[in-house]
Amino acid sequence: MNKKKRRLAIRSIILAILIAAIAYTVYVTATKDTNQLIKVGDQAPNFVLTDLDGKKHQLADYKGQGVLLNFWGTWCPPCKEEMPALNTAYDEFKNQGVQVISINIAQSDFEVRNFVDNYKLNFPMTIDKTKSVMRTYNVDQLPATFLIDQTGKIKKILTYGITEPEFIAYMESIKP
């Protein structure tokens, strides 16, 4: 009797594993577009970029604080639209332990500086000249906003233009 029970258990386990493998394969294929290497809950990959003032920003240095990464380009209308809102939110949270690092995608210093001056942006503005950080974060749609908590985990990935109340709510959520 025991032998039969054991056999049933072994069979159930083998079948369950095999069927789960198929189900997972089908699921992964069906959701291929949304399945990225970087996803919510992952440790945010470390990077270093220099801002327009020549200051180096390394993500690892901000451990213990919340970090909002914003990828953008001047040719992207929703990126431009959300900038003033982000600026306001930055001013409100910069002394509450939430940092903003804005990452422009490989544009010229001239264009980015001009933009920052026109919009009077206060947060650090970096340019990812080699698209290295963009590709590490698997960004293929702009704007892209990553919310990283104090432990360095990605809490949220947003790929649309964000409004001021939303920015404030999201920054509140990663406040240490």
Next chain:
Amino acid sequence: MANIVCECGHINPIGTHLCAKCGRPLSEEEKSKKIADMRYDGTAIRSKTYKKTFIDHIWNFFSSVKVGVSLIIITLVMAALGTFLPQVMYVSVPLGMTEADVYEEKYGLFGKLYYTLGFSDIYSSPWFQIIVGMLAISIIIASFDRGIPLYKSLKNQRVRRHESFMKRQRIYGEEAMDEVQAAEVFDKAQEKMKALKYKVRREEDVLLAEKGRFARWGPYINHIGLIIFILGVMLRLMPGFYLDKTMWIREGETAAIPGIEGYYIHNNKFIFETYGDSDEKVEASQKAADAINSKAKNYQTDVTLYSDKVDGKSLAGNTDDLEKIKDYSIQVNKPLKYDGFALYQMDFRQNELKSMKFDLVNKKEGKSLGQITVNLDDPAKKYEISKDIYIELKSYYADFSGFEEGVPQSASPIPNNPAFIFTMFTPEVPKGETSFVAIKQTLEPLGTTKYQMKFNSVETRNASNFTVRQDKTLPLLLIGGIIFMIGVTISSYFSHRRIWLQYTKDGRLLLASHVNKNWFGMKKDLDSIVSYAKLPPYIDQVDEDNKKKELDNKEDGDNT
């Protein structure tokens, strides 16, 4: 369910055909046969032994060879269905249409159905994956069900078999002889068998010689190879195992390779050569597709590969001290291969604007005060011609697409249609005058100007498009393939040969033999042993039957 107790006292599981200990036939089916069915050595196929729970029913379903064969056929039929209409990767969808529209328009309702059911991307369709997955389950379970009992049976096999087992072997012979003679025959047979590399086990009056048992594992090894292969194909779909991305890179640029951490590529030069007139140039407006038709000889990108790894660690964006790895010329079919990834030359774009030269010209007199060059990659804020003649760049739009609420817009970061707002400072107008300059368009938003930025010439450059590929499943596919081939070789070229000898109490010497294939080779071995050791002559019972049948047929023929 009850087990079967053999006459010899051995307890066999239900479904057993031949007793595992003595070899007596147990099932009615087996008893009715003249020659024993030696498949799986007469053991019970495991799934046939219990049919009770729901799980057992599923298990039995997958264990069936019929089901396995059906699954193979369904897989083939589905793959064939995928060839009815072009697959989706070979369909170029016009702007403003979806793939579904294309199929419907071109092939009607059938096309729409075909697309909806996923046949247009057959290998990614859930149907196909489920069927292949079920096939994998079938292979695994069928192997378990047959392989394990067979292994146990061969491992525990006894030297002594019941006379009925020996008689029912295809090769059988017997002869009466006295004890002394029998012992001598046993000795000599054993000697010869050992010379023929048989493993011989002898117990008093019985003997078993065995060679090449591993040949029985051929099909199972082959199945393991298949499973590893299927696993490899499955892993390809998982993120991180298989990478297929594209990247554009202009001459003079350095860019991170997408999906490959820590590596950068620098485009030194793109080279396009055609046959015939070597000076022949491809027009700027010409697309890559047209260019291919103009007798292309070579597409090549000279690149330099860099790594940002410091002590094996990579930090994104840390491009200050890139370490040069190597220079390489990527050509079609000659990819750059490094550290498991490969870069293929796929496409190119010629004559992209790189810099523009302008003359600062007095409109009335047409006289130039000097010339400036605007590098579109990195425009400067101020261009000085002399101390009191200079130009300030107020704004730059790489891909000017029109005005929105009076503000110029750029559609992309690529300098397809550059536009500038210049403020010109001259001794004549020391406070400066502003003009908007785009290709074939000049606006003076703050009043008419005395001077203008007159377009002089451009410098262009080319861009290359690479496909980045990385396949971490290749070693697994290779291992699976090799194991599969080993299995095929074992089951094709090796056979499991067994010879039983027995001296009965009533003074007869029995000889029986079995081989899973290649009876000819078995008989050759037997003949040499029989003639050396003076064993009883044997008959091949299948051959005998066939001869008899032939004889019967002949007699039938004579009657007509």
